[in-house]
Amino acid sequence: MGKFDWFWKAMGSTAERNNKKSKAVVADAHGLIEELSLLDDNSLAETVRATVTDGAVKDKPRFLAGLSVASQRTLGMTPFNVQNQAVLRLLEGDVIQMATGEGKTLVGAMAATGFALQGKRVHLITVNNYLAARDAEWMRPLVEFFELTVAAVTESSSREERVAAYRSDVIYAPVTEIGFDHLRDNQITSREQTVQVPADVALVDEADSVLVDEALVPLVLAGSEGTQQATGQITEAVSHLVEEQDYTIDSDGRNAFLTDDGAAKVERLLGIESLYSDEHIGSTLVRVNLALHAKALLIRDVHYIVEDGKVALVDASRGRVAELQRWPDGLQAAVESKEGLDVSEGGRILDSITLQALMRRYPTVCGMTGTAVEATDQLRSFYGLHVAVIDRANELKRFDEADRIYATMEDKNAAIVEEIAHIHSTGQPVLVGTHDVAESEALAEALAQRGIAVNVLNAKNDAEEARIIAEAGDVGRVTVSTQMAGRGTDIKLGGADEGDHDEVASLGGLAVIGTARHRTARLDNQLRGRAGRQGDPGLSLFFVSLDDDIVTTGGADETFTAQPEPDGRITGNRAQQFVEHCQRVTEGQLLEIHSQTWKYNKLLADHRDILDERRAAILDTDTAWRELAERAPQRADELSHLPQEIREQAAREIMLFHLDAEWSEHLALMDDVRESIHLRAIARETPIDEYHRIAVREFKDLANRAVAQAVETFNTVDIDENGAHLADAGWKRPSATWTYMVSDNPLAGSGNSVISGIGNIFR
Incomplete structure (x- = not known):
């Protein structure tokens, strides 16, 4: 446990006491297995119920x-005692x-079934779509043994499939799908349109990733306004700008700024007098800045890839394509224009929720991961969760070698290729963890030039993940992967069928190589754990x-000098200690960012709860009609000839339209406030x-404005047997919606890229 020893002592070893109690229950259960094995299926299920x-x-x-x-009978898998303890x-x-x-998939299925047997609906949250579909199907016999239902929700699920799936007892789904469906449900105008139903339990696989690493990632729902961005000419103008001369990038790599020379060059190329005039400051200048962000800060094959003529975002924490997602309005268009693609239509943010706020909506949250102890503080602080460390069924035999440290990136990359070639020559399989698509492909190319065949696993081919990872442990395999590193997919020695297990074991097992330290030791340990x-x-x-990046960021205020060897390697304890210090600094920065961002987000989360209650009252009762009738009795009398359900639904749609529109404006406003709130410190005010x-x-003011506008619309809009004709009056809901994720973490960029991470670039 290392640096967390003090925490466990301070807690009075609560977790250890709980584990001892669990082990006693497991021992008692073990003594009952032979007796229960004699029962037929119906009797066994009834005994458990x-x-x-x-x-x-x-x-x-x-x-x-x-x-x-039941697990042994339906899946052919007999859980170890440590699995039952888990x-x-x-x-x-x-x-x-x-x-x-150690079998987390079976543990999760058994626990989910256990919750469902207690009458609780369970969302079993996976790290990707493939695992949601695979695990739901794999574990289906166990769940159905007890006459319970199980289903999966993935990006490819239709609306009808989602509606059916969410009404099951156990639902496997990625957290993003659950979040986006929640946001879409917040746009409905009739309860029959609801896709989700409430769940009692969130059982999170790779819990540290969802609950900590990505906790403050906002899931965003945007809506089309049918406008096109005039970006072509602007992109062309910005493409001529030169760094340092026409624009500068800040030290965090989060923002790019025009210099006076750059602004003058853009003005000349666009044929306008001043970017900062009233005519252009609110439109042209905004699009110029977005185009500059796209040019200077967003790197192809690091932050996005181009596939089938479209820009596909890369999820920075997992190295996968973020399907059906896009950047905020304007930035997406700027990147598309930069790449010479068709430009998407514009839109506005309709709603947003962070993963942390989403997870806190569940009455019970629990989870599993290979690296929870290092996240103990965050899990306790932000969710009130305890960590239970489950012993291995078999003793760990992996050798974790000390880091090899080099003076320059060039020296390091050369050494990586040499080490892979050396290990490969013995037949020992190698898994290399890189930090982005571009790095994975550059390394694969360097290895190919040495005559080494490589399987590459990155955002461009993540659909092949299961096959590639399944074979990564076979004799002579070299697999180069981005940060996804096969989480959730077991790498077995000797290939998927373990046919050459003993041979690979005799060679030393799987060798895992990391091309750089991650921003937290926990992410390093996730890769080691393969x-x-x-x-x-x-x-x-x-x-x-x-x-x-971790050294330049974490050691920004430090000076470290050492005499490298001829190959660029730096040896000695001082170098090791310096790298560890840099990583501790970035870990501290992440924790501080999380803490500060949580304070800003919490108030919006509280406002969302109030808004949700208001929406529910409007959807489920005659609140909208009563309130509008009280404020506009004459108009209510004029509509008295219409059936009650028509009048109530018309009032409902009017009120919800303005409530949702005001919430959208509120999010945009608070975004702007947060962008400039640091200026309050200059006036000796506390920003938060x-x-x-x-x-x-x-x-x-939002609530008051929404009601006032609803009354005005109620008085003027045409309402007949077909309901309220809002669109005819110009009150039109978006004709299309899309989703995207935004990182709020300035250190979440690629480990070896030329920037430290773009963070939340539209804030």
Whole structure:
């Protein structure tokens, strides 16, 4: 546990006491397995159901033993005692830490079934669409053994499939799909349009990734306004700008700024007098700045790829294509124009929610991961969750070599190629973890020039992930992967069928090489964890250069000098300590960013709760009609000849239209406020306090404006047997919607890219 020892002592070893209790229950359950194995299927299922009274398990050993027998009978998988212990801790609401290859998929399915047997609907949240579909199908026999239902929701699911799936007892889905469906449900005008139904439990696979790494990622729903961006001429003008002469990039790599010379050049190329005139400052200048962001800060094959004539965003934390997502309006158009593609139509943000706010909507949150202990502080601070460390079924035999540190990126990259070639010559399989698409392809090309065949796994071919990862442990394989590193997919020695297991084990098992340290040690450990599964041998080794982002960012205020060897390598404890120091600095920065951002987001989350209550009242009761009739009684009398349900639905649509429009404006306004709130510090005001004051005031005005506008529309819009003709009066909801994710973390960029991370570039 290392640096977290103090925490466990301070807590009085609560987690250890809980684990001891769980082990005692598991031991009792083990003694019941033989007895329950003699029962037929119906009797076994009934025995397990009988242990649940009033939604709670009264006989935990018998409940657990029954789940174990059912697992063996339906899946052919007999859980280890440590797996049963993990199931118990999940059912108690913990985040469990289990090593790679120790069977988290079965543990999650057993726990989800256990929750469902208690009458709770479970969202089992996976890291990607493939795993959601695979695990739902794989674990279906166990869930259905108890006459429960299971389904998966993925990006390719139709609306009808989603509606059916969300009404199951156990739903497997990526967190983004659950979040986007929630946002879309917040746009409905009739309860029959609802896709989701509430769930009681979120059981999160790779919990540290969802609950910590991506917790502050806003999921955004945007709507079409049918406008086209006039970006072509502007993109052409910006393409002629030269860095340092015409524009500068700040030290964080988050913003690009025109110089006076750059502004003059753009004005000349566009044939306008001044970018800063009233005529252009609110339109042309905005698009120029977006085009500059696209040119200077967004790198093809790092932040996005071009596929089938379209820009596809890359999810920075996983290295995968972020399907059906796009950047905020204007920036997407700027990147498309930069790449010479058809430009998307414009739009506006309709709604937004962070993953942290989304997860806090569940009454119970629990999860599993291979690296939870390092995230203990965050899990406790932001969710009130405990971490339970589950022992390995077999002792770890992986050797974790000390980092190899080099003076320059060039020296490091050459050493990486040499090391891979050396290991490959022995037949030992190698998995290389890179930080972005461009780096993975450059490394693969360098290896190909050495005659080494490479399987590349990145955002351009993530559909092949399962096949590539399944074979990554076979003799002589070299697999180069982006940060996805096969999380959730087991790498077995000797290939998918483990046919050459013993041969690979004799060679030393899977060798994992990291091309740079990540911004937290936990991310390094996720990559390390691909090797050494279930007692297999393995090796992990990270390469670092003094040019790496983590060193330049974390060591920005430090001076480190050392005499490198002829090949550029820097040896000695001082170098190792300096790299570890840099990583601790970036970890601290991330924690501070998380803490500060959470304070800003929490108030909006509270406002969202109030808005949701208001929406529910309008959707489920006659609130809208009553309020409008009270404020405009004459108009209500004019409509008295219409059926009651027509009048109520018309009032509902009018009120919801203006409530949603005002919420959209509120989000945009608070975004602007947050962008400039740091200026309050100059006036000796506390930024967060001032932000809260403005947010509370504006939210009160939002509610009043929404009602006032609804009354005005109610008085003027045409309402007949077909309802309220809002579109005819110019009150038109978006004709199309799309979703996107935005990183709020300025350190979330690629490890070896030329920038530190674009962060949330439209804020």
